[in-house]
Amino acid sequence: MDAVTLHVRDLDLMTRYYRDALSLAVLPTPETLALPDGARLAETVVLGRGETPLVVLHRTPDLPVPGRREAGLFHTAVLFDDEPGLAHALASVATTAPSTFVGSADHLVSQAFYFTDPEGNGVELYADRPRDAWGWDENGVRMDTIHLDPNAFLADHLSDASRDLLSVPRSEAGERVGAEPGGPGGAVVGHVHLQVGDVATARSFYVDALGFEETANVPGALFVSAGGYHHHMAMNTWNSRGAGPRASSLGLGKVSITVPGADDVGALRERLARAAVAAQDDGAVLRFEDPWRNLVEVRADR
Numbered sequence: 668m669d670a671v672t673l674h675v676r677d678l679d680l681m682t683r684y685y686r687d688a689l690s691l692a693v694l695p696t697p698e699t700l701a702l703p704d705g706a707r708l709a710e711t712v713v714l715g716r717g718e719t720p721l722v723v724l725h726r727t728p729d730l731p732v733p734g735r736r737e738a739g740l741f742h743t744a745v746l747f748d749d750e751p752g753l754a755h756a757l758a759s760v761a762t763t764a765p766s767t768f769v770g771s772a773d774h775l776v777s778q779a780f781y782f783t784d785p786e787g788n789g790v791e792l793y794a795d796r797p798r799d800a801w802g803w804d805e806n807g808v809r810m811d812t813i814h815l816d817p818n819a820f821l822a823d824h825l826s827d828a829s830r831d832l833l834s835v836p837r838s839e840a841g842e843r844v845g846a847e848p849g850g851p852g853g854a855v856v857g858h859v860h861l862q863v864g865d866v867a868t869a870r871s872f873y874v875d876a877l878g879f880e881e882t883a884n885v886p887g888a889l890f891v892s893a894g895g896y897h898h899h900m901a902m903n904t905w906n907s908r909g910a911g912p913r914a915s916s917l918g919l920g921k922v923s924i925t926v927p928g929a930d931d932v933g934a935l936r937e938r939l940a941r942a943a944v945a946a947q948d949d950g951a952v953l954r955f956e957d958p959w960r961n962l963v964e965v966r967a968d969r
Contacts, residue, residue: 668856668899669923669966670713670720671743675786676917678712678726684785685714685722688764689745689792690756692849694720716854721745725920732787733916736907738862738959740919742781742789746857750778753794754824755850757817758833760792771820773813776801776897780817788918793857801897807883807890808897826851858899859922861961862907868958869902876942877935899924912960921962929967 675681685691691714710726722743733739747753757780760768767782779793802809829851863869866889873879879891879900888903900922904910926932932953939946939955946955953965 668859669925669964670715670723671740671856671859671922672723672725672920673740673743673786673788674727674730674917674920675724676726676728676730676732677786678710678724680785681724682712682714684764684767685724688760688767689782689790690759690850691715691721691854694718716849716852719853719855721854721856723920727917727920730915730917733913733918736910737916738864738907738910738913739916739961740788741860741862741901741903742791743856744779744791744793744858744860745854747792747794747854748852750794750820750824751826751829752850752852752854753778753780753792754821755826755829755833755852756792756854758821758825758829759850761817761821762833768817771815771817773815774810775813776808776810778815778820780815780820786917789860791860795857795897798895807881810883810885810890810897858901860901860903861919861922861957861959862910863902863904863957863959864907864910865904866902872942872944872957873900873902876938876944878938910959912958919961921964924963924965925968926965927968929969932965932967935965 682693686693694713694715696711696713712724713720714724715721747756760782767784769781769783771780777793777795779791782790784790866887869889870881873891874881879893881889882892882898883890887905888901890898890901892899936946936948936953944955946953951966954962956962
């Protein structure tokens with residue numbers, strides 16, 4: 668999973684949240700970044716860890732706010748390399764924007780903390796347990812939702828170095844004086860969770876047409892992955908049952924996926940054609956929409 672693109676109204680506010688609260692760093696905006704027609708790079712901010720983009724914020728102030736029951740983004744899930752890296756980000760939010768915290772859970776395969784950004788987009792920060800600790804059966808990967816105490820997690824995993832870094836004063840721009848941007852350790856987009864109108868249609872599209880493997884199916888939700896991961900994408904109807912195609916709005920702009928090579932892009936192109944899914948193909952990137960008009964972009968890693 669590559670960086671998730673969000674359409675935002677207040678670019679400065681959202682940049683401060685993802686940078687100062689979630690401890691991501693502002694990265695150079697690549698000249699090759701695919702933007703909507705007529706968009707300017709100055710209206711776009713890319714945030715991530717190291718050289719890995721995680722979130723692309725694109726200023727589109729004239730778009731309407733989506734309704735809570737409409738299809739779209741449920742959350743972007745940022746996967747940290749380890750528990751200390753996750754603990755640093757959790758502590759950063761706790762000291763900078765504690766009111767955005769909405770819950771936490773031990774999912775057996777992972778430990779996760781949930782937030783809502785200033786414009787209502789869901790965010791999950793999580794760390795996986797080792798793969799050999801994941802349980803599988805005939806129904807797929809075993810996941811659960813068990814109470815997870817954030818304070819206990821911080822006590823167990825927040826390092827002294829992170830405590831020192833979080834105590835560094837900030838400049839007027841919100842950055843910690845004399846500190847490297849972002850936080851310790853690496854992170855990637857671990858999965859993207861969508862709100863959709865019905866699970867059966869989601870399965871038909873994401874499993875049958877795109878080729879993801881179904882890894883779990885719980886009431887009102889479907890989890891899918893590639894390569895034996897617990898899930899790279901999820902679709903639920905918990906707030907959006909019966910939702911139809913999205914109108915253009917703030918929130919989710921694009922889900923981006925990288926596959927190993929050009930042959931994989933070609934195979935996907937053929938599957939989409941067989942499923943009568945319209946796609947744009949410029950030779951490098953394949954773009955198409957799911958049944959709820961969520962834009963998906965797929966490119967080859969090499």
